[in-house]
Amino acid sequence: MTNSQRHDVLRMSELHKEFREPAGVLHVLKGLSLTVQRGEIAMIMGPSGSGKTTVLQIAGCMIRATRGSVQIAGNDVSRASERLRLEMRRNHIGFVFQSFHLVDALSVYDNVALGLRLRRHPIDRKRILEMLERLGILSKARKLPRDLSGGEKQRVAIARGLVGEPDLLLADEPTSQLDSHSAEVVMELLRQAVRQYNPAVVLATHDPRLSCIADRQLRLQNGVCHA
Numbered sequence: 001m002t003n004s005q006r007h008d009v010l011r012m013s014e015l016h017k018e019f020r021e022p023a024g025v026l027h028v029l030k031g032l033s034l035t036v037q038r039g040e041i042a043m044i045m046g047p048s049g050s051g052k053t054t055v056l057q058i059a060g061c062m063i064r065a066t067r068g069s070v071q072i073a074g075n076d077v078s079r080a081s082e083r084l085r086l087e088m089r090r091n092h093i094g095f096v097f098q099s100f101h102l103v104d105a106l107s108v109y110d111n112v113a114l115g116l117r118l119r120r121h122p123i124d125r126k127r128i129l130e131m132l133e134r135l136g137i138l139s140k141a142r143k144l145p146r147d148l149s150g151g152e153k154q155r156v157a158i159a160r161g162l163v164g165e166p167d168l169l170l171a172d173e174p175t176s177q178l179d180s181h182s183a184e185v186v187m188e189l190l191r192q193a194v195r196q197y198n199p200a201v202v203l204a205t206h207d208p209r210l211s212c213i214a215d216r217q218l219r220l221q222n223g224v225c226h227a
């Protein structure tokens with residue numbers, strides 16, 4: 001193993017993803033390869049429908065590629081059991097969903113605490129409250145998601161994805177609903193996370209503002225990533 005491979009958190013090689021539809025087969029990824037190292041922020045841009053969410057879902061062990069291999073922290077997850085994939089999701093991956101996926105019945109605070117509870121980490125109340133404060137949503141800590149604006153929900157989803165300090169943070173359009181101030185705060189949080197504990201970060205986005213924190217910008221087109 002070379003020195004750089006040792007630092008690779010995510011290695012995706014020659015991925016293909018086909019969705020079988022009644023109308024035919026939709027071939028979304030056509031040999032995509034992407035490697036992201038510790039401490040690196042990679043940004044994937046590309047038109048709507050190009051497959052950005054699909055790439056993140058494959059990297060996040062939520063769906064499987066049709067062909068190709070995915071390694072996370074040296075583990076081949078493409079051929080692994082669902083049990084190992086669940087372990088990887090729980091212990092190594094933080095995911096910020098494009099449509100947030102907050103738990104409707106839990107408060108803002110408890111939604112963020114879930115990011116720790118699922119990893120069986122102790123609940124660090126101070127850290128959660130500090131994060132909510134930085135994101136400008138501390139006053140919403142006891143509210144339910146249904147009482148939040150879109151941008152507030154998005155900030156809760158970001159806090160939940162980051163709080164467990166995952167080795168691999170996958171964020172799908174994390175600033176799509178944020179004004180420029182909130183987007184700045186989120187970018188600073190991501191920068192700080194990289195400085196403090198060195199995760200690999202993949203951002204799928206249409207938002208050119210994020211380019212100022214990205215180490216690498218990639219374009220997803222015709223099923224592959226271009227530098």
Ligand SMILES: Nc1ncnc2c1ncn2[C@@H]1O[C@H](COP(=O)(O)OP(=O)(O)OP(=O)(O)O)[C@@H](O)[C@H]1O
Nearest residue numbers: 019021026028046047048049050051052053054055
């Ligand atoms: N489960 C599925 N079954 C069938 N087709 C799917 C499925 N998931 C995604 N697709 C299709 O795959 C293509 C890529 O979708 P994906 O959500 O990855 O795009 P995206 O780049 O994230 O788009 P956006 O910028 O709008 O979020 C789309 O044509 C979509 O309709």
Ligand SMILES: [Mg+2]
Nearest residue numbers: 052053098172
């Ligand atoms: Mg998407």
